[in-house]
Amino acid sequence: MIDVLYFAWVRERIGVPKEAVDTKASTVMELVEELRSREERYALAFSDLNSMRVAVDQDLTDFDAPLSGAREVAFFPPMTGG
Amino acid sequence: MIDVLYFAWVRERIGVPKEAVDTKASTVMELVEELRSREERYALAFSDLNSMRVAVDQDLTDFDAPLSGAREVAFFPPMTGG
């Protein structure tokens, strides 16, 4: 089980800020494919990965990153702090 | 008559902060030559013009600047503000 978190408009499209996902995905991209195939709202949220960022265990990474041992994956739009 | 002002180490070398000079110099450089020929302390203060700046009527300028109509000339080292 991995905690999957969503922020900003990704959270709004998915409809929840956080959920536990039972997955055997070995990379972020595999997890994205799994989620996409679940329901329309996931397919919509993940339709353009160029406008999305990902963090694994609270470190920014990319969609090729492995998920072995990961406890938390977060998807969100490019940041707009400052 | 022109008011001639000195600042920082130029002032210290000349010995006065300000003096009225009766001169017919038509450029700053001519005024410098006149002063140099007056006394040793002037020759010493004006020995290296590369390490000196000049303002005519409170505007930074260079040693070629004309003095026609000028009321105030100031000599000083490179500024060190901020």
Place this chain on the structure above:
Amino acid sequence: MRVVVQTERFDPGAELNRFSEGLKASGATVSFTGITRDVIGELQAMEIECYPGMTEKALKQIATDAMTRWSLEDALIIHRHGRLKAQEEIMMVATAARHRVAAFDAAQFLMDYLKSRAPFWKKEVTREGASWVDAKDIDEDALTRWQD
């Protein structure tokens, strides 16, 4: 070094003085304050979302990087989240170094990283609705100058 993430307002002037008080060897202090702009008088609120846990961690890393790279005597980051009104302070950074160039460069580095690498997301609320602020390419591009 101090990193604060909070919902409450803060006093930039008081923070600047508090930051400066402890300095010994620094001749130069630079501060940046970000304010919720309301150019056309329509902003009702700005909502800032953060990623609890990751946000503080990312800010600490950014501040540590700046401290090391410019041999700063001190660095400060304060960033608010939650619901802000127009004309309120959003965030602030401050840097202290022996010379001005280091203090300026470090403050700009902090801001460039905060803009594109710190997990905050802004949403502007007006009478006509709410919309997420888009990230700007220019902000992403700004980071390239810090990559050696």
Place this chain on the structure above:
Amino acid sequence: MRVVVQTERFDPGAELNRFSEGLKASGATVSFTGITRDVIGELQAMEIECYPGMTEKALKQIATDAMTRWSLEDALIIHRHGRLKAQEEIMMVATAARHRVAAFDAAQFLMDYLKSRAPFWKKEVTREGASWVDAKDIDEDALTRWQD
């Protein structure tokens, strides 16, 4: 726009807040504070000489140039002269603009011009005597980046 030349101490935090209070359209405020450094614990005083009349005129010109070039909403320069102790504030600039890059650039422009073009001269007084601070080539060189 405000330009102040004075012998008295000032409160950088209070000045920053006063500067920020009146702003309407600015999302970004940058401040720089210069402090009398005392790295080796020997500075007894810093004496700053100015050119009454020309100094304020030069500062106003520098501030006006910055306001125009970066479309600033406001700019502030405070510079002390006379006899200062170690760890005291020497001067401060502040700039307010819509975006951070303009606020940072304008503040650096003000500082670069203050360093080499504003008629101030610093003398450091230690137990071993007093000596005029030398102008640095690096400060003169810094000006070239603002010449188009």
